[in-house]
Amino acid sequence: MAGLLYRLGRFAARRHWTVIIAWVVIIALAGTGYALFKGTPSSSITIPGTATQKVTDELAKKFPSASGGSGSIVFETTDGKAFTASEKTEVSDFLTSIKGKHQVKGVTDPFTTQAELDKQKAQVTTGRTQIANAKKQLAAGQAQLDAAQKQLDAGQKQLDAAKAAGTPASALASQQATIDAGTAQLKAQQAKIDSSTKTLKTQETKLELGADLLDQSKNIRFVSKDGSTAVGSVSFTKSLYEVDADVKSSIVSTAAKGLDGVHVYVTDDIAQAVPSILGPGEVIGLVVALIVLLIMLGTIIGAGLPLLAAIVGIGVSVLGATAFSGLVQFNSVTTVLGVMLGLAVGIDYSLFILNRHRRQLKQGMELQESIGLANGTSGNAVLFAGSTVIIALLALNITGIPFLGLMGTVGAVAVAVSILVAISFTPAMLSIVGMRILRRKEREAIGNTASTRIPNAPMKTWRAIVTLIVGVAVLGTIALPAMQMRFGLPDGSSEATDSSQYKAFETLASKFGEGQNGPLLVVADLPKKATGTDLLQQEVTIGAKISSQKNVSAVAPIGASKDGTVVAYQVIPTGGPSSVSTENLVHDLRALSPISTDDGKATIGVAGNASANIDVSEKLADVLPLYLVVVVGLSLIILIIVFRSLLVPLTATAGFVLSLLAAFGGLTAIYQFGWLSFIFGVHDPAPILSFLPIIEVGVLFGLAMDYQLFLVSGMREAFAHGASAKVAVQRGLHAGRNVVAAAAIIMISVFSGFIFSDSSTIRPIGFGLGFGVLVDAFVVRMLLIPAVMHLLGRSAWWFPKWLDRILPDVDVEGAKLERTHPVDGSHHQSHAAPVPVDAEPAVHHEGPPSHRAAQ
Template identity: 55%
Template sequence: MAEVLYRIGRFAARRAWPVVAGWVLVLVAAGVAYAVAGGTLSSAITIPGTPTQRVSDRLAEELPDASGGTANVVFHTGDGAAFTDDQRAGVSAALARAGEVDGVRAVVDPFTSAEQRAAQEQQVRDGLAQLDAATEQARQAGTLAQAQPQLDAQRRQLELAAAQLDLAAGVRTVSEDGSVAVGVVVFDQPIFSVTTQTKDAVLDAIGAEPIDGVQVDYAAELVQNADDLAGPAEVVGLAVAAVVLVVMLGTVVAAGLPILTALIGVGIASLGALAFSGVVEMITVTPILGVMLGLAVGIDYSLFILNRHRRQLREGMELEESIGLANGTSGNAVVFAGSTVVIALVALNVTGIGFLGLMGTVAAVAVVVAVLIAVTLTPALLSLIGRRVLPRRARRPDAAAARPDDVRPMRTSRAVAGLVLGVLALAVVAIPAASMRLGLPDGSSEPEDSTQYRAYTVAADAFGAGVNGPLVVVADLPADVDEAARAELTVAVARQLSAQDDVVAVAPIGVSDSGTVAAFQVVPAGGPSSVSTEDLVHRLRDLPLEDAPGVALAVAGQASANIDISDQLADALPVYLAVVIGLSLLILLVVFRSLLVPVIATGGFVLSVLAAFGGVVAIYQWGWLGSVFGVHDAGPVLSFLPILLVGVLFGLAMDYQLFLVSGMREAYVHGEPARLAVARGLRAGRAVVTAAAIIMISVFGGFVFSHLAMVRPIGFGLAFGVLVDAFVVRMTLVPALMHLAGNAAWWLPRWLDRLLPNADVEGAALERRHTPAALPEDQEAADDAEAGAAAAQAGQTGDRPR
């Protein structure tokens, strides 16, 4: 592979403009594909086969009118006074316009609903009064005995109607003070299938004629989409990465190259992924994860090749030869590092969760594109830049390469102290992970100045938090009962549902044509992501119906979906973690030809992941430093974040492990004592890994303040995870353990050494072939070095001479 990459680098350097033009054409083609075939993204997360999804599918079949997606529109007066007649008329007209949008099945006018409810209550009262009068007349006429059965049946119907109205009393559309009204838009399709065009048409229809003195806010289901993959915060993160590159490289031209290649790669990967959104269901986070990783690894991978090339130029190597050799050595390491990230991301498909596997696949494609650009476009641009990749002072013919400072092994006491303090610090940070609670974000997690947040909070203040996430309870009724008995069962079920703790109201939705399925809207006391609502879902699913024998219950709704998705993801996490740890041990065993190094690296990865979990829980679930990170309403951790962090951090951790420990192994194989090799490898890789880690933290950190609620904890988890892994694990714990292990760190049984392939990740063989021959006066030293290398190679299998 190293030789192939060397030739690719030389070719790209000689044919720079055609290579650049080829990648520009690929970018244009991806943009055209997106413009022609791109579809819409959804903020709704579904997993086929969950109990909630089965209930939703059944409703679509049995009660299609109750299966469409819904979204709230919250109207509230600016001065807190009750709506005037003109304002009521304006609200009704706005919703009527929305009802005419193609794809909208119906709208619920809050004032009409309140009037209808009042009329129904009056009708029941009138009916009972008339029935009392009819009963008295029959008594006076002496016909009460004959009329009693019919009168009792009518009374029972009215009493059941009154009971239903009483149970649904908490379902309000207009607040008690008359200043807030909630309208509902009902779509033909489930909410995750509603296109952005349809949602935008609804927004345009409602906002076409502003209502004087009335503010309109929209639930997240109507306005949340990922048409804008990046905002100002992400740009700031990229700017910080640019500053780091300028400081490290000393020239704006060199600093701009990794950013340019990363942006081209992200453009190709994201537009290419979005081109498939018309035929594949994607959630908002799917392309954004690719953007995150594409930017981060795209900058880092180009930087690794650039850094090697600059070092060789300083040593006097010819331009094209330096580009080819940098591509064959550091580029080879980039290909291997990218492969570990790709493997970890593609392995997300083993979870069996469709949307998560698709996220991993899209992100893996972004990493593949970043690798391809790093080993083709980067050499081409390096050729065009020439020696301007170096600072002015380093371009002079008499400029000599800086000699490295003398390197000495770290003190054993320092290694022990670093190890103990590092492990204790990570253990403390990981403590909050023990209380992790999984869920999905709701309107309360949106930015405080967003319409989604206002819609959520205004409705919660006026009607209770449960109005933002009502449950749908489906009851299976016996097929062999008449209509009167069915009505009795329906009311009995509603009463038992209403009797549960944390239930505010129960309203019947309807009964199927077959009479075997009844649906109810249950308004909980808490919001869709609250602990009380989660407990309520569990209780309802296991609720024994003593007053309605033979009736079984099932639950759907946002809170129910959150529970099902979180449970399935929690079940998949141990399996995926086992796969990732197994891959880590196997990959590192092949690369470093050691038994202890893979164990150290994998143990450090586990510590990094747990610390990242702890940081996410402390910020987003406990609300620590909420004012800093924009967490105004703490809630559960994003349900798929833990498994996503495991996959992404595994790949990135292996990158840093490779670029640091491969230098240690190279020094050891060339005859350095084990502890000195650790110090020399750390010195050689520390600067570039530090810069690469800061760049990744900056890019991921930009997404911490994203306009999308689901993206923010992902950005924080990745940024914090990289911070911990790079600076605490890879540059503190790993060197300390390697120092304490000494020669034992590189021990490998002979039989296993014979079985393992020679990865040569750093391209050492290629470097030997393309390094100028030693001068005659240096020949003896060269021979000694070769003999030392052979002895060191023997030593790593147990025969190293002391």
């Protein structure tokens, strides 16, 4: 591969305009594909097969009127006083205007709904009074009938006595007829009273059942008690993530205009939109990266070239990937990881090749030969390092979570394109730039390498021991908060304090209770079809069971399906959508199933946005250990092949786990506990973004292997060329630390730029990756790994002979290529571990067997 990359570099140097024009054409094609075939990204995160999704699918089939997404719009008077009649009219007209929009099924007017709810409560009181009065009337009528019946019975008794005394029947016939007629009349009146009593009893049963339902929903309000705030709702024909973005945007833009004397806030369900990829924070990150490059390389041309390469890579990868968004449903954050990685690795990979090329030019190598050799050596290392990142990202597909797999795939595409840009576009640009890649003083000193200093003494053993103990202790301490990490998805409380979503969230919490921000949808499948009073009785029975659960504020029946087999409820929790109490409530409600009713057992399910978020978070938490095992196992295999060692891969992997746990600890401390919130703008601490840990594992694994490769491969080469194992550690660190430090700072700068994004989803991703790179590069790779390698000594490079024979020999640094392309005709040594002119020839017996064979 090194030879192929060498030839590619030479070709790009000779035919630089051809290569550059080819990339311009590729960008144009990607842009055309994007313009023609792009789709609308979704702002929701869903996972097929979850309990919530199953309930949602069932509703769509059996109870379509209760299916579809919904969101709330909060209205608050600007003066804090109760709504006036004109303001109520404004709100009603506003909601009516939304009702006519595409994909909007209906709206709920808060004032009409609250008035109806109050009327129903009043009707219960009135109904009870009417029923009580009716009972009294029926009781009085029954008493009159009973008295009349006694008179008739007495008259009949007298007639019977007269008949017994011998009075002729003809003489008593008229009297008997009168009594018989009276008896018949009383029977008819008794039948009417019995019928009225039965009807009244049915009415009373319905009234009391209705009263029970009202009592269960007594804490639900649509207008606050002080009359200053109202909540309207918008229901859609589709689930929220399927509703067109322009429909939501239209509602948000209409609400942003406000009303006369009324603030209008749209909740996160509707207002959540596609986040902006490039903002002030990201621009600052790029500026910092440019400054680092300028300091390291000393020329504006040199500093600008890696940035240009990264921009080309992002242009191709992001435009090309999103061109498929019309065929595959993209999430609003799908491309974020691609942009982050494309910027970071695009700069770093180009920098690695450029830095090698500069060093060779200063040694006197001819321009095109230097470009080819830099591409064959550092480019080969870039290809391998990038491959580890790609593999880790593609492995996200094994989680079985579509949006996460797609996110990893887009990120992998971005890294792959960055590699291709680095090994083709960068050599072409280096050819155009020519010797101007060096400062004037550097050009004047070409060929003068007398000042090159190479470490010949190992570090102090006590220093290695102290470094290892202190480093592990510090990282362990930072990782402690991760033991209390909770997973969740953003809600309105995570948004910017001046945003509509945040104001809606806070207003609902203060005026109606925190649970109003995360209502649950509970669906019950009845044991058999039910109608009338029987259906109402089952609704009450199930509702009462739900109401009896801890952390339930209110239960409101939504209705029943047309066939009478499904009933649905809106359940308001006592806590917010991200609270522990709401999470516990979802589990408790699901544990209730089945519920015993008069007709048998009813099974229940839970859905709603809060429930969906909980399901997604738990699913992601469940697959995290599997993904971590796969990535760690992959790490060991790859490093064993590269370094021809068993202990080096183990220490590298242990270091990766340490940096990962420290990154988790930092995330938990800042975004969940709220530490240093004034710096990072965390105004409302919340659970950690549920898919962030998996992304952290994949990305940090790849980047950690990058730094491990560029530092430890230098140690390996130095050891193979005759240095003692402990001196080789110092030589490898000396050779690679500057470029790795610069690369890490650039990576941190790019990631950190996203910490201050407008999106609550992107901010923790930026921090997690930036902090993870900081810890891994500067603590693990530059301090702990050298200390461990020093303490292990020669045993670090022990490798079983039988395993060495069966594994392929991966010449990552292109050492074989270097030996065939010396700078000045002398034996050319690897840049990773240059050997002094007067050094002894390589002591082959100390090097790994594969390298000995290569000699």
